[in-house]
Amino acid sequence: MARVFVSHRGSDTPEAERLAVELKSAGHVVFLDAWDLGVGNSIIGWMNESLGEASAVVLCLSKDTSEGRWWDREWMSSLNRQMNREGIRIYPVRLTGSHCPPILADIKVADCVADFDRGVRDLLRALA
Numbered sequence: 144m145a146r147v148f149v150s151h152r153g154s155d156t157p158e159a160e161r162l163a164v165e166l167k168s169a170g171h172v173v174f175l176d177a178w179d180l181g182v183g184n185s186i187i188g189w190m191n192e193s194l195g196e197a198s199a200v201v202l203c204l205s206k207d208t209s210e211g212r213w214w215d216r217e218w219m220s221s222l223n224r225q226m227n228r229e230g231i232r233i234y235p236v237r238l239t240g241s242h243c244p245p246i247l248a249d250i251k252v253a254d255c256v257a258d259f260d261r262g263v264r265d266l267l268r269a270l271a
Contacts, residue, residue: 144169144170144171144172144270145171145172145198145199145270146171146172146174146196146197146198146199147166147171147172147173147174147197147198147199147200147201147270148174148193148194148197148199148200148201148217148221149162149163149166149173149174149175149201149203150200150201150202150203150214150217150218150221151203151205151214151238152203152205152207152211152214154205154207155203155205155207155238155239156177158203158238158239158255159175159177159203159238160175160177160178161259162201162203162236162238162255162263162266163175163178165263165267166201166266166267166270169267169270171270174193174194174196174197176189176190179193186213190213190216190217194217194220194221197221197231198230198231198232199231199232199233199234199270200217200218200221200231200232200233200234201234201236201266202217202218202221202233202234202235202236202243202247203236203238203239204235204236204237204238204239204240204241204242204243204252205238205239205240205241206239206240206241207239218233218244218247221233222246222247233247233250234250234253234266234269234270235247235250235252235253236252236253236254236255236262236266237252237253237254237255237256237257237262238255238256239256240256253265253266253269
């Protein structure tokens with residue numbers, strides 16, 4: 144099973160948690176800030192450690208178009224590692240809306256907006 148880092152915007156935390164439950168129920172190890180970070184923990188330390196352990200990054204595409212510096216940092220560093228063949232892959236998921244960043248436009252997206260269950264099935268199939 145995969146070790147999955149769920150990269151999402153703060154405004155999409157409830158939807159990201161719903162997706163993370165599905166991933167965990169399918170047997171994947173899930174890294175999700177809302178579950179893993181406690182008061183007093185280092186956010187940057189957690190991100191660095193979790194991304195280092197992940198074999199997959201689920202990039203949650205959001206209807207929230209506000210600037211997401213942490214979200215950008217997560218996917219950009221993961222794309223760099225993917226391009227360098229460092230054992231990680233990005234899986235974009237339309238969680239609440241939006242489109243992929245232009246550089247990821249060639250990657251098929253799991254669409255949880257149109258049909259949540261089908262989007263999850265597509266993602267789980269890709270992670271298998």
